[in-house]
Amino acid sequence: MIALASLRERRRSLLGTLLTLAVAVAVLTICGLLLGSARPVTPDRYAASPVLIRPVPPSNPEAFTEPRPWPQEQVAALTARLAAVPGVAAAVPAHRFYAQLLRDGAPVAGEHEAYNWSSAVLGGYRLAAGRAPAAAGEVALGEDLGLPPGVRVELLTAAGPQPFTVTGTVSGPGIWVGDPAAGAGGGVPVIGLLTGADADIAAVAAAATEVIGADGVVLTGDARGALEPVGDARIRWIGLQVLSALAALGTFVSVFIVASTFAFATRQRHRELGLLRLLGAVPRQVRGWVLGEVLLLGLLGGAIGVPAGLLAAGPVAGWLVRTGFEPASFTVLYQPVVPVAALAAGVLVALAGAWSAARRAARVGPLAALREAAVDDRPVSRVRLLAGAVALAGAVAAGVAATRASGADLGSYALYAAMLLVVAGSLLAPLLLPGAVRLLTAPFAGGRGATVLLVRQHVATAARRSASAAAPVLLCVAFTVLIGGMVQTTTAYYGLNRVTAADATAVVVPDGTPGLSDAAVAAAGGLSALPTTLYDGFEPLPAAGVTPAEHAVLAVLEGDLTALHQPSTAPAAPLSAEIGEQAVAILPTGSDRPTSGGQVIPAAVAQGFATSAGWAVGSRHPLFGPDGRPITLEVVAVLAGGPLPAGILIDRTATRAMDPSALTPVVYSERLVPAAAGLGARPLSAAAYAASGQDEDDRLVWVFTALLIGVSAGFALLAVVNTMLMSTTGRTGDLRVLKLSGATRAQVLGLLAAETAAVVVTGVLLGLAVAVAALAALARGLSVQLGVAVPMVIPWGTLAATVGVCLVLAVAAAMLPALGSRREAGPAASV
Template sequence: MLRTALRNLTAHKARLLMTALAILLGVAFVAGTLVFTETISDAYTKSAEQGYDHMDVQLSPDNKEGEGHPGAAPKLTQHTLDAAEQLPGAKSAVGVVGGFTALADKDGDLVGGGWATTGANYYGETDPRYPLQDGKAPTSQGEVAIDAKTATRTGYHIGDTVRLSVNGPIREEKVTGIFTTDDGNVAAGGSLVLFDTATAQQLFTAEGEFSSIEITAKGGVDQAELKQQAERILPEEAKAVTAHKLASDQAAMVQTQMDGLRTGMLAFAGISLFVGVFLIANTFTMLVAQRAKELALLRAIGASRRQVTRSVLIEAFAVGTLAGLAGLAAGIGIGAGLRSLLGGTGVTVPDGALVVSPATVLVSLAVGIVVTVLAAWLPARRAAKIPPVAAMSALHAAPTVRGLVVRNTIGSILAGAGAALVVVATGQDDGKGLLSLGAGLLLIGVFVLTPLLSRPLIALAAPVLRLFGVAGRLARQNAVRNPRRTSATASALMIGLTLVTGLTVIGMSMANAIDKMSSNAMTADYQITMGGGIGTLAPEVGEKLAALDEVTASTPLRSAPVRLDGDKRENWVTGLDSASAPKLIALDFTEGSFAGLAGDKAIVDTHTAEREGWRLGDSIALTWRDGTPGKLTISGLYQDNQMISGIMLDNAVLSPHLDHPADMMVFVSVKDGVGQASKDSLEAALGDNPAIRVMDEGDVSDEISGVFTMMLNILYALLGMAVIVAVLGVINTLAMSVFERSQEIGMLRAVGLDRRGVKRMVRLESLTISLFGGVLGIVLGVFLGWAAGELIVNAGVPTYTHVLPWGRLGLFLALAALVGVIAALWPARRAAKLNMLAAIKSQ
C-alpha cells in the first residue's frame, strides 16, 4: 500500500502540484511572517541593549497613579546629579534632557518622520553616549551636533546652518559636530539633534532640571549594588532602575509591538490556509472519485478499509511535507524581502542577521503537513467506503437523498444561527465576540449550503449563457453537474471576497464618518498643529497668528491634567479662548451655550456629565497641576464627538496653573476664507516651518482618507494570497472536470463542436463558478460590514453611516470574473486539444 501511495503521487503530478502550490503559499506566508518579525524584533532588541551599554543605573521621575499632584512627576535637579556623582560606586553621572525636535533638510522638509525627530543635551567631554565622529560638541546657544545617519541623508556638514523647531518657532543653528549613536530611534530612521545642556534645559525642562540621570559604575561594582546606593539619594516621586532592567523592558516592549504585527500577518496567512483547505479537499476528493475502480479492486484483492485510508493519507503527508519544505524556503526569502522592502520605504531597520529559529522551521512544516492531512481525511474515509463491487462499474454511487437532507439541514441551522447572532450583536454595546462567533458560523453554514444554492443562483445566469449557443448551455449544465465540487471551488473565492468587501465597507464608512465629524466640529478655516500630531505648539505661535491682519478669529486649544476631588485618576481639561471659540468650533449643546463660558465657568460633554452625575449649574471641585485647589461651575452641556470632548474652560483660568503653557492646536479663520493664498500667507508668517502643519477642512479629510486608503491597500495585498489560492482551486476543478468528461468532450467534437466551441464552454463554466462565488462573497461582506458598522455606532461614533462603495463592489465582481477567465486558460486549451477518438475510447 505504501508503494501504491507513492506511485499515485507520480501518476498525478500536475493535479497534486497545484495542491502543493496552495500549501506552499500559505506556509510561505507563515514562515515569512515569523522570520520577518523575529528578525526585526532581534535587531531592535540588540539595538536597545547597546543603547544602555554606556550606563549601569538610571534615575528618573516616577509617575505613580493616584499620588502627588496631577500630571508628570517633577524633573530631577542639579542637587540629585551632584549627589549621584558622589556615590561610592559611581564612576560618573550624566544629566539627560530631551524632547521633540523637528529638523528640516535642505529642501525644507521634515527629517525623521515626526515621531522619531528628537533632541537631547551633550553633557560634556565625559559624556559616553554620543562619540564625536567629526567637529566639536555644541557649547552655547546657536550650536548643535547632528547624528551621522542624518548628516549622510541630508548632506549637512560641519559649519552648515540648519533650521529646526522644538515647539513652533523656527531656530537657525550652526552644525559644530557630527556624532555616532546606538539610539534605537535613529537606527529606525529618526533624527537626533544635540544642544549644550543649558540650551536643552531652556528648551525641554527648566534651568537646573534633568529628564533623567545616568550613572556608570566603578570597576568591581555591579548594577544591583549601585542601584541600592542610588536609592538612598532619590528625591520623592523618583526611581532607580538598572540598565539590565531597562534593556529587558525595552526588549519586552519591542516584543509586544512585534506580537501585534505578527498576529495580524498570521491571521491573513491563516485565511490563505483556510481557503487552501478547500482546494486540497477538492483535489483529493476528485482523485478518489477518479480512482474508484482502482481502490475497489484493491479492496477486492484483500486491502482493508484502514489500508485504503492510510494510502490516501500517505499521499497527503508526502505532499504536505514537500510543500512545507518549499514554503519554508520561500518564507525565508519573503522575510528577507520584507526587511529590504521596509528599508526601501524610508524606514531604517537596525543592522542584524536574518533570524530563522528552530520554532519557525517546526511550525512551518507542521502547518503544511497538518493542514494537508486534515483536508485529505474526509476524502480518505470516503475512499475506504468504496465497496469492492464498484470495481464492476466506472461510476461510484452518488450522494444519497438522506445525506443531502442532513447536509442542507446542518447548513441551514448553522447559517441561521450565525445570522441571528450577528443581528443580536448589533444591538449590544460590546458585541465583538458575539459578532465574530456569528460571522464564523454564518460562513461555515453558507459553505455547507453552497451545493444547494448553486443550482438556483447559477440558473439565473441561464438567459445570458444562452446567448453563447450550445457552448453556453453546456457550460451551465457542467457547472451544476457536481454541486459539491462547484461549491467547494466557489467557496474559496467567496471567503476571500467576503473579507475584502466587509473591510472595504467598514473602511469607507469610517473614513466618511470621521470626515463628517471633522467638518461638523470645525467651522474654522484652518487648523494648525505640529507635524504628525507629535509635540505641542508654543503660545508664541497662537499669538503670532492672532496678530495677523488677515486673521478674523483664532483660539488655541490647551490641555492640562487635573485631579477631581475624590478621584485618584487623572482627568484632563481643555482651555480655549471663550470669546473666539463660538466662531471656530461647532458644538451641539443640549443645555447652555458658549455664552456662559467665562471666569470659573466650564462646559462638559454629556457622556462625562452622566458618568460623574453632574448637571447644569453644579460645581466641580478639583486640584490644578500646580497643586492648588480650584472650583468650576458647569454652564453648558454638549454632545461629545471623536474630535472634541471633556471639560472645557477659558484659557485665562487654565494658563496661570501651568509652568510651561503649550497648545495642542490652534484654530484660525481668515478674511478671504480658505484658499491657497491664505494658506501660503499663514505658513509664511510661521517661517515656513516644516514641523507645523496648516490644514483646511479638505486637508484634514484627505489625511483621514489617505490613512484608510493605505490600510485598505495593505489589507488587499495580504488577502491577495487567498485570492491566488482560489484561482488555483478553479484551475484544479476545471482540469479535473475536463479529465472526467474526456469521453463526453470527444463525443461533442465528433458531432460537430469545434475546438473554439470547446474552449468557450470551459471558459463560460469557469466564469459562472467564479461569479457564483463572487456574488456570495459580496453579499456576505456587505452584511457583515453593516453589522460591524452598527457596533461602531454603539461604541460612540454617531456620525458613522453605512456607505456602499458601489464602484469598488463592481470592481470586485469584475475581478471575480477575471479570476474565472484566467483560471480557464489552461483547462480550456487542454480540453480543445483532446483527440476525439482517444477521448471516446477513454472510458
C-alpha cells in the same frame, strides 16, 4: 497513450496542490517570524547606560502617552541618591524638548527632539569636533547633518524659529543643547546610570529600585526597550495589529483553501481508489495510502514554503518599515521554532483536509470502479449538513454581537461573522448550486440548444465537484468586498465630521513637522487648541489649551467660560531645590494624588467626562501637570457633547507654561492664508483637507486594506486556478464521450466555458451575500455606537475587478487541460 495522459493529469493536479500548500506555509512562516520580532528595542541614545529608570507608566499600555515625568526639583534629589549607590559612576537625567533643524526655510526630516548635552554620554556619544554647548543659543549637532562648528542655524521650537550657533559635532545623530537651556521647563522622563567596569548590574538595579521606590521603574537588559519613543511604540502596535490580522486571515484562508484543495484532490481519485478496493485493498489500507501520500506532499510543500518564507521575511520587514507599519529599529529575529511550527501547521492542515475525503474513499465499494459517471447520489452528508447549520447559526450570533459591540470588537465580530458564513456557504454549496445555476441559466434556456441542459445536469450530478470549484470564488469575493467595504463604511461616517466644528473654509496643517509652533499658529490666525496631558496619579487625562476665540464653537451647559482665563486663584506651591530627603518629601509618591499645594487652574470639562468622573461646576480636583508638578483643577463650566479637542479644557497660556513642547495639530481659519516660510506649516482649503489623505492613519489604513485584500485574494485566486485545473483534468473521459457523440471541439470548449462561468457567478453571488450580511451588521453597529445613520458602502470597483479576474482565470484554467488533451492522448481523446 491514455495511461500516459492520466499520469500527466495526475502530475498536474499534484503540482497545483503542492504549490497551494507551499504558499500557505510561506505565509505562515513570514507572519510568525515578524510577529516574534515585533518587540521594543532600546533607543540608541540610551544604549550605553546599563541601568535606566523611567517614571511609572500608565496602566493601559495602549494609551501611547508619555508617563508622568518627574519634576526637576525631585530629579535633583533622586540623582544625588542614585549617584551614591555602590557601583554607580554617575546618575544622569535626560531633559528633552521639541526642536527641529531648519534648512533653506524648511524643517529637516529626522530628529525633532533636542536633549541636554550631559545626557549624550548615555548613548556613548562623544564630540567629533569643536566643543560642547554651554550657554544659551549654542547647539551641538550630529555629524550626519554636515554642519561644522561656527555655523549659524535656526531651530524650530514650540515657540517658533530660534537662532543657534553650532559649537561642535557629535559622533552620532541628535540635537544637543546646554543643560540649563534643555531644563528650562518641563519634567524629566529618564534617568540613566553609568556603572564601573566591574559593577554588578543586578545589584545596582536592586539598590536603585530601593532608592526610586514607588516613583519609577528600573530597567536593565532588553527591558530597556520600554523607553522607545511613544511614536515608535504606537507604530509598533499598529504593525502588531497588521501582522496579527494577516496571520489570522492567512491562517483561515490557508486552512480553508488547503483543506478544500486536498479534499477535492482526493475525491477526484474516487474511481482510482475504487480499483484498489476491487484488487482487494481493505478500507484501512486505502486510508493509510491516501493519508501517507498527503503527509509526503505536505512535507514537500513545507520544504518549499519554509525557505521561501525565510527568504521573504527580510524584504517584507523592510517594506513594513518603509510604509510606516514598523519603526526604523524593527529587524527580523529568526527563531527556529517558527519555521518548524509553520511546517507542522501545513502538514496538519493538509491531513485535516484529506481526512474526511480519505474516510469516504475507504468506503468506496469495488463496483464503484466500474462506474463511468461521477454522480453525487448524496451531495451533502448529515455531518456536513449539521456542520453547515452550526456555522450558519454562529454567523448569525456573531452578526448580532456586531450590532451591539463597540470599538475594535465591532469589526472583529463582523469579520467572525464573515468567516463563519464562508464556511457555511462552502459546506452547503452542493445544496445551493443546482438551484442557483438553474435560475442563472433560465434566461438562456430557450436559445442555446443542449448547452444549458448539459450545464444544469452536470452541476446537479457533480454537485460536490462544482461546489469545490465555487468555494474559492466565494472566499475571494467575500473577503475582498468585506475588507474594502469595512474601511469605506467607517470612513463614510468619520469623513463627514472633518472641518465642520469651526465652520472653517481653510485650515493650516503641519508640513514636515509633528505639529505647529506658536509662531505658526499666530501667523495662521483662526481657531485652534493646544493639546497636552494631565495626570490623575499615573493615569493620563487628555486636555487642551484654548483662548477666548474658541468660545464661539463651545456650547456651555453650566457655568461660565470667561472664568477659564482668569488668573489662578492660588500661586504655584514653592518646591525646594535642596538636594536631600526633604526635597523629595515635598512631592507625593506612588499613585497618591497631591492633597494640598500646587497651582489652582480653572477648567471646563465635557459633559460625558464630567458624568463619568463625577466632576461638577465648583468642584476641585488634585492632579499632576504635564511637567510632573502637582496642580488643582477647579471646574468652572460643563460643555455640551460635540467635536471637542479633549475632555478637559484649560487656558492656553497655562498649558504652555506647564508644557513647553506642546504643538498644535491644526488651525481652522475663515480664509486661506499664504504659507509662512520657516514655520513648517501648510495652508489647505477645507475641501482639500477633508478630501485629502494627509493623516498618516488614513494612509496606513488604506495600505493595510490593500495588504489584506492581496493576501486573501491571492490565496483564493490560486485555489481557483488549481481547482479548475483539477476539475477539468478529472473530466477528460466525459469530454471524450461528448466528442465521440458528435460535438465539435468549439462546442465542447463552449460548454466548459459556460459551465465554469455559471459556477463562478454562483460563487460570486454567495460571496457577495456573505460580505453584504457582514457589512450590514457593521453599519448597524456603527449607527448604534455613534448615534447617526451610517450607510453601508459596497466597493463596487473592487467587486468588479475581483469578479473579472476570477472569471478569466477560472475559464482559462478550465480550458487549459482540454486544449492540451489532444497532444497528450492523441486523436481519440482530443477535444
